[in-house]
Amino acid sequence: xxxxxxxxxxxxxxxxxxxxxxxxxxxxxxxxxxxxxxxxxxxxxxxxxxxxxxxxxxxxxxxxxxxxxxxxxxxxxxxxxxxxxxxxxxxxxxxxxxxxxxxxxxxxxxxxxxxxxxxxxxxxxxxxxxxxxxxxxxxxxxxxxxxxxxxxxxxxxxxxxxxxxxxxxxxxxxxxxxxxxxxxxxxxxxxxxxxxxxxxxxxxxxxxxxxxxxxxxxxxxxxxxxxxxxxxxxxxxxxxxxxxxxxxxxxxxxxxxxxxxxxxxxxxxxxxxxxxxxxxxxxxxxxxxx
Amino acid sequence: xxxxxxxxxxxxxxxxxxxxxxxxxxxxxxxxxxxxxxxxxxxxxxxxxxxxxxxxxxxxxxxxxxxxxxxxxxxxxxxxxxxxxxxxxxxxxxxxxxxxxxxxxxxxxxxxxxxxxxxxxxxxxxxxxxxxxxxxxxxxxxxxxxxxxxxxxxxxxxxxxxxxxxxxxxxxxxx
Numbered sequence: 199x200x201x202x203x204x205x206x207x208x209x210x211x212x213x214x215x216x217x218x219x220x221x222x223x224x225x226x227x228x229x230x231x232x233x234x235x236x237x238x239x240x241x242x243x244x245x246x247x248x249x250x251x252x253x254x255x256x257x258x259x260x261x262x263x264x265x266x267x268x269x270x271x272x273x274x275x276x277x278x279x280x281x282x283x284x285x286x287x288x289x290x291x292x293x294x295x296x297x298x299x300x301x302x303x304x305x306x307x308x309x310x311x312x313x314x315x316x317x318x319x320x321x322x323x324x325x326x327x328x329x330x331x332x333x334x335x336x337x338x339x340x341x342x343x344x345x346x347x348x349x350x351x352x353x354x355x356x357x358x359x360x361x362x363x364x365x366x367x368x369x370x371x372x373x374x375x376x377x378x379x380x381x382x383x384x385x386x387x388x389x390x391x392x393x394x395x396x397x398x399x400x401x402x403x404x405x406x407x408x409x410x411x412x413x414x415x416x417x418x419x420x421x422x423x424x425x426x427x428x429x430x431x432x433x434x435x436x437x438x439x440x441x442x443x444x445x446x447x448x449x450x451x452x453x454x455x456x457x458x459x460x461x462x463x464x465x466x467x468x469x470x471x472x473x474x475x476x477x478x479x480x481x482x483x484x485x486x487x488x
Numbered sequence: 489x490x491x492x493x494x495x496x497x498x499x500x501x502x503x504x505x506x507x508x509x510x511x512x513x514x515x516x517x518x519x520x521x522x523x524x525x526x527x528x529x530x531x532x533x534x535x536x537x538x539x540x541x542x543x544x545x546x547x548x549x550x551x552x553x554x555x556x557x558x559x560x561x562x563x564x565x566x567x568x569x570x571x572x573x574x575x576x577x578x579x580x581x582x583x584x585x586x587x588x589x590x591x592x593x594x595x596x597x598x599x600x601x602x603x604x605x606x607x608x609x610x611x612x613x614x615x616x617x618x619x620x621x622x623x624x625x626x627x628x629x630x631x632x633x634x635x636x637x638x639x640x641x642x643x644x645x646x647x648x649x650x651x652x653x654x655x656x657x658x659x660x661x662x663x
Binding site for chain 1: 489490491492493494511513514522582595596597600641642643645646649
């Protein structure tokens, strides 16, 4: 085994309360003053995603869509557009296991503030129109909580890279991405005992997201409103944090159908139960299933 | 993307079942320079009167745990506060910078510590953090632990920021 490459000094580590959690950024490979500026820009990129896609912020693109898009086409920022397009692609590919119009379901379970709208419509009713305009064909309430956090992590990583950072990590409360020569040792929490960790492995040039009902049971099947993934945690390893974020929900809702989608995105998932038993879903298990 | 599992088997062992982990991001003086680069700081620590404590709690809607406020004045007219959040399992020290107009211009986490033993509730355990950020840094934890349960404690920090705004308005803005 080859010895691990040295991390270029200095390493800058910062954490701020953002995206409803703590966001940690680590960066190295530049002189300290340039690292400071790069990390500042990366946090700014996350703040921007939060301002555009927050469910609770009345001036966000998302809130404007939820208020207005059923009546008229609403123009959104390029970042919001990208996330919506990805959300619809993933909703279609997962046959609705992931659905950005999940907000009323989360509201009924008390996981999101506000009165749920009564609507039978789902992501099919979202129309993306020319000129970055969005229209709902039926009353909908979108929540991008299952995708925007991953996207924010990806944006922070590309901001760091553009600023010349050669090695770093962005971790938004369990949605993390690592780049450069340094790999990240990954530990996943015990699904019901948050003080206990399972060591999983080393992640290099990639992203991961973990969904677990340890603290709140936010894993709900948008198709029939049922709670899923009780007593297990799901970790997805993927090339981008956006994909990892979305795919954890797909695995939670339909673990049997997930391997096909995981394989298509060069992603893998590991399901961990309270006994520490692991089940890997990846291209190999897809071949096995198929 | 490349992933190398630690163990090839299908069962992994639990680690750290009673311990926790700590990360120190910034010392107090590093946080001062991160939020107000190049500024000079004057200690402006204060103990609020019971009447001020009441006003702050009413204004911010958040209970004030201690009347002792760790504050600094910058030579640029800004204010710098250090406060802490004690969650069920988390101990978080954070800093808030306010500009000359009293608007938030920076929030930084100084220390994030998680513990699942009894230590968090233990005053002696806590005492080691009192002012320690300026003295001896904690041993840095090289492991990645997904802070996925941090939703609640991050909310507490945001409430703390609101409380600091109320403290500033009540006790400092007119000084």
